Amino acid sequence: MGMMSRRQVLGALSAAAFGPASARLMAQPGERFPVRPITLWVPWPAGGATDLTMRLLAELAGRQLGQRVLVENRAGAGGTLAMPVLQQAAPDGYTIAQLPQPALRAPHIQKVLWDPIRDTTPIIQISGVTFGVVVPGGSALKTLDDVFAWAKAHPGELTVSTNGVGTTPHVVFDELFAKRGLAYVHVPYKGTSEQMLAVSSGQVMVGINSNGFAPFVDSGKLRLLVTFGEHRTKRWPTVPTLKELGLGIVATSPYGLVGPRGMPPAVVAVLHDAFKAAMNDPAHIAELAKYDQELVYLDAEDYGRSLKESFAAEKRAVERLGLNKGG
Structure with missing residues (x-):
């Protein structure tokens, strides 16, 4: 009896020491999840x-799964702070994260301890975003060319806000300005709301971001000068694209959901199916439409392939722009 007790204690200690391993055993095919x-x-x-869109998606997916999907925010560092969480989490399907484009770019710009391909299991791609350049509603800057002209006439004085260093808005604007030999003062913000308030109140002259500028543009507090998509948006059909202006840039930063490395295929399949049903729910589609977003679905396999291609493309872009100073 004493020996059995000791074995049980040792077994419990072993399970505690090797949490992720035991989680893998618990998540074998055939066992109920979640x-x-x-x-x-x-x-x-x-x-x-x-x-807001992810919270609605989580609620809808939770109904499919029969368990709540709880949203936790970890803002900062240009949208990359979920990666360390995934790297340390058990691959049992109970910890997942949204993977934004900056997570594919950051490792090429600075030294990080995680790898967005090596340390994740792709689950599903959901959507992309509408990026744009905005100025205060009463600004004298009416077009993107006006912005370039002002920056040329006032070297190093143009204040430009983005949602963080190394984010898509920052990289795109840096490329546009570098090609023209122009300088600007970069003002990064952690949150879109804070950033848009700063632009609309004139604290900064120009803002570049996605989605969250929509209510400000529609109310006239901000003027949208250009968008970054392949085509003009349905919501603002009079606003040109960077591609249309001959600038050769299309950026929509598609995003999806991933889990830690080594998740069992059966668990991935359950999560994929639940979130696929959720993303196609009319309520979610309507929520995306508020920010001029559409569904851009890829299954786990295709999403994984796309992530690898994007990771390689980001490396080329960072090297081209000379942003890999810390790499």
């Missing part, structure tokens, strides 16, 4: 456009 709430990490501030 049996408790799932945590979805969103690497953006609460209350922003991405957060």
